[in-house]
């Protein structure tokens with residue numbers, strides 16, 4: 001239902017995005033998009049580039065008087081650091097980045113031709129797209145939040161902060177784990193009828209596409225591997241009374257190890273996703289590499305870089321989750337017009353009550 005494309009190099013003139021499939025009749029303000037872009041730029045451990053940039057979306061199409069037309073929504077985010085033509089050639093690829101594999105794949109002799117697009121600067125476009133999807137989902141009281149759970153094996157906020165400072169002092173970088181939770185979802189998004197319609201698979205694909213993400217789990221995730229079925233499956237209850245029981249009417253669960261998805265379908269509980277981000281690959285104390293011009297041992301290039309971006313990664317993942325859920329929602333309740341979708345949603349809720 002929803003399709004998108006992004007374009008733009010890290011130090012190019014601008015980043016671009018086109019989102020197609022948003023229904024007509026949704027009120028969208030650039031300020032709402034900018035708020036999310038600002039969240040992506042923040043977080044303890046970010047480098048100097050984020051002090052230079054001030055990401056703001058200029059909406060180019062898809063709206064009239066602030067309301068969506070059902071046509072593709074295009075927007076642009078200008079790069080303040082527009083310097084791509086002046087930047088020097090890079091010949092020392094960084095271990096852990098796209099540099100060497102991209103260079104060999106595309107036949108370049110300058111690593112910069114790879115890193116300009118492989119850079120996670122691209123994710124600003126995705127966050128803008130996700131912001132529009134969040135605005136749509138909010139019409140149905142669906143909210144998506146994220147938080148950092150651990151950094152470098154530390155769990156308290158003070159210890160996490162210290163770990164980032166330690167990495168910074170050592171000219172090193174550090175990774176961690178964040179969690180994304182989607183609340184207020186109906187049962188019935190996604191399907192088991194084809195592999196590519198499974199909601200868990202679609203969420204995993206989107207989150208794994210964020211640069212630096214190396215693992216994801218839904219609900220209990222890896223914890224299932226060390227449990228008996230009797231201990232972990234979320235037992236089903238039904239509350240016949242109109243009065244709320246355990247916060248619920250109708251069917252309900254007391255646990256949510258499934259992370260809100262069973263059989264590739266949302267089951268009405270919160271969707272809970274955790275993902276692991278590896279340490280940033282650009283180190284100020286660079287790792288060993290090979291000069292691609294001389295084939296002699298060298299140190300990897302040092303680019304201006306972040307130390308730790310777990311908070312930002314969580315915001316980017318929220319955007320991905322918003323896109324996937326909005327897509328599945330439109331599939332289930334129709335597209336084209338917001339009022340039609342609301343009507344279909346209400347009818348469905350009445351049926352499954």
Ligand SMILES: Cc1cc2nc3c(=O)[nH]c(=O)nc-3n(C[C@H](O)[C@H](O)[C@H](O)COP(=O)(O)O)c2cc1C
Nearest residue numbers: 097098118119120211212280281282305306309312
């Ligand atoms: C928000 C964000 C910011 C990032 N900043 C940097 C950075 O400053 N330097 C760097 O080397 N990698 C950075 N990365 C990670 C690289 O983009 C990523 O490791 C690289 O594209 C290779 O992809 P892979 O790690 O998925 O293999 C960042 C990732 C995210 C999500």
